[in-house]
Amino acid sequence: MNRFLPLLALSALSVSSAVAEGPALSERDRDAVGRLTEKALADDTAWTVLESLTTEVGPRLGGSEAEARAREWGAAKMKELGFKNVRIETFSMPAWSRIAESASIVTPFPQALHVTAIGNSISTPEGGVTGEVVRFGTLTALQQAPLKGLEGKIVFVDEQMTRTQDGSGYGVAVAKRSEAAYEAAKRGALAAVIRSVGTDSHRNPHTGMMRVKEGEAAAPAAALSNPDADQLSRAISLAKKPVVMTLNLQTARTESAPGGNVVGEIPGRTDEMIVIGGHLDSWDLGTGAVDDGAGIAITLAAAKLIDEMKGKPGRTIRVVMWGAEEVGLFGAKDYAERHKGELSSHVLAAESDFGAGRIWSMQTRFGEKSLPNAALFAEALRPLGVGPGDNEASGGADVSPLRAAGVPVIDLNQDGTDYFDLHHTPDDTLDKVSPDDLRQNVAAWAVMLYLSTEIKGGFRE
Amino acid sequence: MNRFLPLLALSALSVSSAVAEGPALSERDRDAVGRLTEKALADDTAWTVLESLTTEVGPRLGGSEAEARAREWGAAKMKELGFKNVRIETFSMPAWSRIAESASIVTPFPQALHVTAIGNSISTPEGGVTGEVVRFGTLTALQQAPLKGLEGKIVFVDEQMTRTQDGSGYGVAVAKRSEAAYEAAKRGALAAVIRSVGTDSHRNPHTGMMRVKEGEAAAPAAALSNPDADQLSRAISLAKKPVVMTLNLQTARTESAPGGNVVGEIPGRTDEMIVIGGHLDSWDLGTGAVDDGAGIAITLAAAKLIDEMKGKPGRTIRVVMWGAEEVGLFGAKDYAERHKGELSSHVLAAESDFGAGRIWSMQTRFGEKSLPNAALFAEALRPLGVGPGDNEASGGADVSPLRAAGVPVIDLNQDGTDYFDLHHTPDDTLDKVSPDDLRQNVAAWAVMLYLSTEIKGGFRE
Numbered sequence: 009m010n011r012f013l014p015l016l017a018l019s020a021l022s023v024s025s026a027v028a029e030g031p032a033l034s035e036r037d038r039d040a041v042g043r044l045t046e047k048a049l050a051d052d053t054a055w056t057v058l059e060s061l062t063t064e065v066g067p068r069l070g071g072s073e074a075e076a077r078a079r080e081w082g083a084a085k086m087k088e089l090g091f092k093n094v095r096i097e098t099f100s101m102p103a104w105s106r107i108a109e110s111a112s113i114v115t116p117f118p119q120a121l122h123v124t125a126i127g128n129s130i131s132t133p134e135g136g137v138t139g140e141v142v143r144f145g146t147l148t149a150l151q152q153a154p155l156k157g158l159e160g161k162i163v164f165v166d167e168q169m170t171r172t173q174d175g176s177g178y179g180v181a182v183a184k185r186s187e188a189a190y191e192a193a194k195r196g197a198l199a200a201v202i203r204s205v206g207t208d209s210h211r212n213p214h215t216g217m218m219r220v221k222e223g224e225a226a227a228p229a230a231a232l233s234n235p236d237a238d239q240l241s242r243a244i245s246l247a248k249k250p251v252v253m254t255l256n257l258q259t260a261r262t263e264s265a266p267g268g269n270v271v272g273e274i275p276g277r278t279d280e281m282i283v284i285g286g287h288l289d290s291w292d293l294g295t296g297a298v299d300d301g302a303g304i305a306i307t308l309a310a311a312k313l314i315d316e317m318k319g320k321p322g323r324t325i326r327v328v329m330w331g332a333e334e335v336g337l338f339g340a341k342d343y344a345e346r347h348k349g350e351l352s353s354h355v356l357a358a359e360s361d362f363g364a365g366r367i368w369s370m371q372t373r374f375g376e377k378s379l380p381n382a383a384l385f386a387e388a389l390r391p392l393g394v395g396p397g398d399n400e401a402s403g404g405a406d407v408s409p410l411r412a413a414g415v416p417v418i419d420l421n422q423d424g425t426d427y428f429d430l431h432h433t434p435d436d437t438l439d440k441v442s443p444d445d446l447r448q449n450v451a452a453w454a455v456m457l458y459l460s461t462e463i464k465g466g467f468r469e
Numbered sequence: 470m471n472r473f474l475p476l477l478a479l480s481a482l483s484v485s486s487a488v489a490e491g492p493a494l495s496e497r498d499r500d501a502v503g504r505l506t507e508k509a510l511a512d513d514t515a516w517t518v519l520e521s522l523t524t525e526v527g528p529r530l531g532g533s534e535a536e537a538r539a540r541e542w543g544a545a546k547m548k549e550l551g552f553k554n555v556r557i558e559t560f561s562m563p564a565w566s567r568i569a570e571s572a573s574i575v576t577p578f579p580q581a582l583h584v585t586a587i588g589n590s591i592s593t594p595e596g597g598v599t600g601e602v603v604r605f606g607t608l609t610a611l612q613q614a615p616l617k618g619l620e621g622k623i624v625f626v627d628e629q630m631t632r633t634q635d636g637s638g639y640g641v642a643v644a645k646r647s648e649a650a651y652e653a654a655k656r657g658a659l660a661a662v663i664r665s666v667g668t669d670s671h672r673n674p675h676t677g678m679m680r681v682k683e684g685e686a687a688a689p690a691a692a693l694s695n696p697d698a699d700q701l702s703r704a705i706s707l708a709k710k711p712v713v714m715t716l717n718l719q720t721a722r723t724e725s726a727p728g729g730n731v732v733g734e735i736p737g738r739t740d741e742m743i744v745i746g747g748h749l750d751s752w753d754l755g756t757g758a759v760d761d762g763a764g765i766a767i768t769l770a771a772a773k774l775i776d777e778m779k780g781k782p783g784r785t786i787r788v789v790m791w792g793a794e795e796v797g798l799f800g801a802k803d804y805a806e807r808h809k810g811e812l813s814s815h816v817l818a819a820e821s822d823f824g825a826g827r828i829w830s831m832q833t834r835f836g837e838k839s840l841p842n843a844a845l846f847a848e849a850l851r852p853l854g855v856g857p858g859d860n861e862a863s864g865g866a867d868v869s870p871l872r873a874a875g876v877p878v879i880d881l882n883q884d885g886t887d888y889f890d891l892h893h894t895p896d897d898t899l900d901k902v903s904p905d906d907l908r909q910n911v912a913a914w915a916v917m918l919y920l921s922t923e924i925k926g927g928f929r930e
Contacts, residue, residue: 063703066580074580119527119535119756122895210671211755211895235898239756242524242899294672295580295700434583434672437696438703 031380033387037462041388041455044313048451054309055443057085058302062295062438070289070332071103071265078288082270082304082329089312091272091327097346099331101338103265104128106215106292107258109230111201114138114252117243121236123201124293125257126185126229127217127335136256137162137198137228143244147184150191159196162253163188163227166241171207175362175424181205186219189229199255200229203237208429211235215291216432217335228257267332269339274315276324281350282460283326283357283415284311284453287333287406294436298427302441302449303360304329310453314461321461323355330406333361334432337405344409354415355466359404360453363430364441365423367394367452371401373417374467381463385418388455392448394420416467418460420452492841494848498923502849502916505774509912515770516904518546519763523756523899531750531793532564532726539749543731543765543790550773552733552788558807560792562799564726565589567676567753568719570691572662575599575713578704582697584662585754586718587646587690588678588796597717598623598659598689604705608645611652620657623714624649624688627702632668636823636885639892642666647680650690660716661690664698669890672696676752677893678796689718730800731790735776741784742811743921744818744876745772745914748794748867755897759888763902763910764821765790771914775922782922784816791867794822795893798866805870815876816927820865821914824891825902826884828855828913832862834878835928842924846879849916853909855881877928879921881913 033041061081068078079096086094104127111123139162144150146167165188169181184202192200204214213233218226232240244251270288286303290296311325331339344351370389372382379399386396402408403417411417430436494502522542529539540557547555565588572584600623605611607628626649630642645663653661665675674694679687693701705712731749747764751757772786792800805812831850833843840860847857864871864878872878891897 059703060707063700063707064578066574066578066700113527117525117527209898209900210673211898212672235896235900238900239524239527239898242520246521246524435696437670437672437700439670439696439699 031383033384037459040458044454044458045392045451048313048454049447051309051313051447051450053312054305054446054450057308058297058305058441059438060085061301061304062297066295067292068288068290068296069105069292070335070338071101071267072105075289075331076266079268079270079331082288086270086272089308090315092275094272096268096270097342098266098268099338099342100264101267101332102261102263104259104261104335107260109257111230111253111255113240113243114254116247116249116251121240122211122213122233123230123236123255124213124215125259126189126231127215128220129189129218129229129257129259130226131259132199132228132255132257136254138252138254139198140250141240141244141253143241147187150188153195155195161197162255163192163197163200164240165200165202166237167203169205169207169428171425171428173423173425174421175427178205178428185216185231189218189226190221190224192227193225197227199227201255202231204231204234206234206428206431206433209234210435212433212435214432215293220336228255230255230257267338269331269343270329272327274311274321274325276321276461278323279353280323280355281326281353282323282457283328283354283410284359284457285328285330285406286360287339288329289332289334291334291432293432293434295438296436297438297441298363298430298436299432300361302364302446306360306446306449306453309450310457313454314457323461325457325461333406340406340409344413351410351413351415354410356418356460357403357407357410357415358418359407360420360449361404362422362424363427364446364449365425365427366445366448367392367420368423369395369397369421371397371419371421372399373401373403373411374399375416375469377469378467381467384463385456385459388459389452392452394452397421414468418456420456422449492844494845498920501919505915505919506853506912509774509915510908512770512774512908512911514773515766515907515911518769519758519766519902520899521546522762522765523758527756528753529749529751529757530566530753531796531799532562532728533566536750536792537727540729540731540792543749547731547733550769551776553736555733557729557731558803559727559729560799560803561725562728562793563722563724565720565722565796568721570718572691572714572716574701574704575715577708577710577712582701583672583674583694584691584697584716585674585676586720587650587692588676589681590650590679590690590718590720591687592719593660593689593717597715599713599715600659601711602701602705602714604702608648611649614656616656622658623716624653624658624661625701626661626663627698628664630666630668630889632886632889634884634886635882636888639666639889646677646692650679650687651682651685653688654686658688660688662716663692665692665695667695667889667892667894670695671896673894673896675893676754681797689716691716691718728793728799730792730804733788735772735782735786737782737785737922739784740814741816742787742814743784743918744787744789744815744871745820745918746789746791746867747821748800749790750793750795752795752893754893754895756899757897758899758902759824759891759897760893761822763825763907767821767907767910767914770911771918774915775918784922786918786922794867801867801870805874812871812874812876815871817879817921818864818868818871818876819879820868821881822865823883823885824888825907825910826886826888827906827909828853828881829884830856830858830882832858832880832882833860834862834864834872835860836877836930838930839928842928845924846917846920849920850913853913855913858882875929879917881917883910
């Protein structure tokens with residue numbers, strides 16, 4: 009926490025310079041923000057919540073029995089923290105699960121490979137499929153390959169992902185995970201394996217969903233860890249004959265599994281509402297600390313800090329633990345549909361779903377007349393090291409149906425340089441979260457919440 | 470390679486200051502060392518050898534069919550590189566193998582744990598054992614526990630390992646891997662699990678041998694990855710009732726499996742011999758790049774550089790790829806026994822078996838009259854960033870029987886700060902080796918070899 013002291017000392021300076029230039033925080037708000045920041049940076053509620061979720065529930069795949077336990081945990085935790093109107097909003101959803109997975113090079117260099125099924129992959133026949141590996145350096149190269157010539161082969165898409173602070177390498181790299189199964193099936197291939205969508209060099213493959221295209225044939229599809237993709241690629245280079253591999257994936261799918269969102273509130277002086285949260289489900293391989301236990305922990309802890317202030321907040325804060333995000337945004341869709349009648353009272357929405365790295369920039373998506381209010385957020389967040397951004401915020405995946413319905417959104421952007429080292433792997437565990445960085449996140453969210461509930465007029469116009 | 474240029478430029482300076490103080494390299498030797506260093510720092514033989522071994526053979530557990538393939542690979546590689554008198558010296562050995570392994574918390578927080586059997590562990594009954602976990606913070610705490618009270622329980626030794634440049638944290642931490650199975654069995658426990666002997670935070674458990682104590686009862690024993698040990702420890706802290714886990718280990722053991730060393734030579738002008746090498750076997754989980762493919766690659770490449778010099782070296786260089794080091798030094802013992810008649814002509818011995826980090830210090834174990842020769846090694850190695858050390862070298866595990874028989878030894882100590890992040894895990898793969906650091910290793914070994922073959926009088930007296 010010490011590292012924030014110089015920043016806090018600077019805040020008076022930056023605030024006064026802003027005063028000269030345009031709208032500025034009132035002295036009352038400035039004081040409140042300062043006190044809230046100081047308190048947040050000494051608060052370990054988020055850490056305690058995150059430790060509890062990742063240890064007591066652990067992995068919690070959307071639609072699984074573990075996710076149901078997570079909902080019970082979430083409702084109990086909200087009540088324990090003093091939230092009101094706590095409830096679980098249930099729905100039915102299709103669910104996929106992993107039963108067994110293995111791969112190996114059969115010839116000429118026999119050895120095991122570390123592999124994991126891509127979410128929604130079909131099973132191979134029992135015992136797996138065996139075939140010559142045909143490597144493509146990019147998804148585009150596979151998409152441009154002739155529709156004949158891969159029958160009985162195993163397609164290997166070896167495209168690399170780029171490491172970036174804002175995570176922008178993901179959008180490009182994830183296309184192979186979405187599409188490889190379909191491109192392989194179109195060409196009669198036995199299966200598709202991809203280099204993991206990830207930036208690390210550990211033998212933990214990255215899972216994640218493929219695109220769901222009802223009625224279109226898909227081959228069994230799996231991701232190799234980056235070192236295993238290196239190895240398969242080297243084997244192909246060094247071998248003087250075809251490299252043959254075997255891939256065994258056993259998975260299951262059911263059309264009707266229980267799903268749900270957990271909802272709780274810090275009631276305000278009006279029915280106008282700020283909706284924030286994270287997603288409660290995680291992939292099954294890790295314990296979902298950075299994806300997205302951190303988002304649950306940060307938003308709960310920030311809302312609780314507002315609740316601890318004197319008097320009720322100007323607007324109600326609703327925290328949602330969205331269910332089944334990873335496997336198809338089922339919670340987000342249910343929330344938007346179930347609450348469509350009250351979306352006009354949704355003043356602002358935001359999700360924390362990019363780990364627990366330090367927040368380094370903010371973006372808004374406000375109406376043009378409300379842009380001076382965006383400057384107030386920027387002024388209040390600057391002492392925490394958060395720079396101002398544009399008005400093109402996404403709000404987060406679970407917020408996208410609300411954004412589409414016209415609800416203003418805000419993004420507090422985390423440093424994602426290391427995020428894709430861990431994303432969707434067994435390595436997404438509590439030890440990867442820095443308690444200091446987590447507190448900075450809580451402080452930024454608490455400041456954002458305070459202003460959201462107090463600023464007059466909203467952000468829609 | 471560029472980073473060496475300033476060091477090379479400094480070498481003239483350090484050499485001249487040494488001249489004033491004591492024995493110094495001759496101008497001829499100094500020139501030879503300079504040329505050798507320059508050539509080594511531009512040479513990729515070691516990388517090519519390491520890539521070939523880790524890709525074309527991959528994991529190669531002592532006594533396995535894969536290790537037999539590694540021997541064929543080794544003999545072919547030596548011949549390809551121009552070594553003479555290449556042969557495989559075979560022997561018979563007991564062998565252990567891993568068939569299946571899994572663990573999970575059963576209650577109150579059900580979830581899977583990442584675990585691997587400790588080498589030589591017996592199997593659990595099929596389907597595993599299930600019992601309450603009893604945590605001990607250190608091995609000593611377990612050793613001091615009463616002999617009654619752990620019946621039907623699973624012992625968990627949660628001792629942490631310290632990260633150090635010289636690897637000295639290992640000696641302390643490894644005791645739990647050696648002893649936990651026996652301490653658990655003495656107390657009637659169902660099994661022992663330990664926190665991995667390793668310094669990383671990835672979900673790759675570290676395997677390695679337990680102590681072999683014939684006739685003494687041992688419980689099934691396994692290592693949890695560090696994040697899984699954290700998780701089990703947290704579960705015990707947060708649970709309001711006993712934590713129950715299940716552990717399933719299926720392993721196999723045979724008393725008679727084929728083993729062997731691969732031996733090749735660069736013949737010199739005399740029968741006196743410098744014996745160097747690394748161990749050919751690896752643990753089964755990784756591809757043995759740092760442990761000890763690097764040692765094989767470095768010593769082969771360094772010897773080849775001497776072979777490429779004008780004329781024969783003063784002494785013969787024998788490179789040994791020792792077999793089955795990890796599982797009980799079977800190759801080292803066979804070599805010492807088989808060659809006991811010629812040990813008097815073994816002038817010096819050394820093994821590279823601590824990865825591929827930059828060499829930062831050297832040690833010798835020479836006779837007292839030969840210590841001025843140790844100063845010559847120090848002088849020649851200083852430009853590569855290698856500092857002088859004491860006269861207490863170990864020589865390496867495979868060299869220990871030779872050292873015990875009176876053969877002088879030398880250590881070129883690698884930076885092991887990160888070594889125990891990878892050691893005995895699936896993550897011991899080629900991408901963890903830096904080509905630059907590998908070349909610095911080859912340069913230091915080539916310089917050491919050159920002096921070893923040329924210095925008059927040897928090192929024994």
